[in-house]
Amino acid sequence: xxxxxxxxxxxxxxxxxxxxxxxxxxxxxxxxxxxxxxxxxxxxxxxxxxxxxxxxxxxxxxxxxxxxxxxxxxxxxxxxxxxxxxxxxxxxxxxxxxxxxxxxxxxxxxxxxxxxxxxxxxxxxxxxxxxxxxxxxxxxxxxxxxxxxxxxxxxxxxxxxxxxxxxxxxxxxxxxxxxxxxxxxxxxxxxxxxxxxxxxxxxxxxxxxxxxxxxxx
Numbered sequence: 001x002x003x004x005x006x007x008x009x010x011x012x013x014x015x016x017x018x019x020x021x022x023x024x025x026x027x028x029x030x031x032x033x034x035x036x037x038x039x040x041x042x043x044x045x046x047x048x049x050x051x052x053x054x055x056x057x058x059x060x061x062x063x064x065x066x067x068x069x070x071x072x073x074x075x076x077x078x079x080x081x082x083x084x085x086x087x088x089x090x091x092x093x094x095x096x097x098x099x100x101x102x103x104x105x106x107x108x109x110x111x112x113x114x115x116x117x118x119x120x121x122x123x124x125x126x127x128x129x130x131x132x133x134x135x136x137x138x139x140x141x142x143x144x145x146x147x148x149x150x151x152x153x154x155x156x157x158x159x160x161x162x163x164x165x166x167x168x169x170x171x172x173x174x175x176x177x178x179x180x181x182x183x184x185x186x187x188x189x190x191x192x193x194x195x196x197x198x199x200x201x202x203x204x205x206x207x208x209x210x211x212x213x214x215x216x217x
Contacts, residue, residue: 017051018047050098050101051093053100054100058096066082066089127164133209136211142210144175144209147206154180156175156176158175158209160173179192180192
């Protein structure tokens with residue numbers, strides 16, 4: 001941790017946008033468990049890119065309000081002369097950079113990146129579930145059927161699934177109504193009077209997915 005005020009400020013400026021990027025990536029993207037070094041590099045890199053992008057794009061605004069020559073020549077002296085003005089612009093740019101880093105992980109941002117560099121996230125970094133539910137026909141509802149290890153069968157509309165990047169047995173998916181269920185000794189799946197069901201991956205022997213066309217107007 002930084003031991004001086006200047007170090008603390010630089011620590012926040014560099015890492016806050018990167019942290020927002022990390023939070024957004026965990027919420028909207030694949031959940032992976034990288035090494036501590038790789039995660040640190042990712043956070044710092046995202047923070048630096050976000051800060052530099054905002055400073056560059058907003059240069060006509062903040063350079064009009066501030067004397068950039070005096071600011072760059074002697075930052076401490078200029079801050080002592082104009083503490084309120086400098087603090088306002090520094091905080092405003094930091095907030096915009098943090099918000100921009102978070103929005104960079106949103107679905108529309110991933111789609112823009114995919115059009116430029118191809119598939120994102122890359123297939124090599126995602127699980128089979130992510131391929132089934134997100135990469136293939138992401139805009140359609142999914143009707144998921146699960147044959148369980150005891151011979152029973154459950155089917156429903158996908159509501160949520162674990163976004164871990166690895167195909168782990170300790171994860172779950174949630175299906176919502178209409179739920180069909182067939183007991184181990186049954187012959188046909190019938191409607192089951194529940195609103196939702198949680199299915200653990202370690203119990204699934206076979207999974208089927210139907211991509212449902214969006215309902216008409």
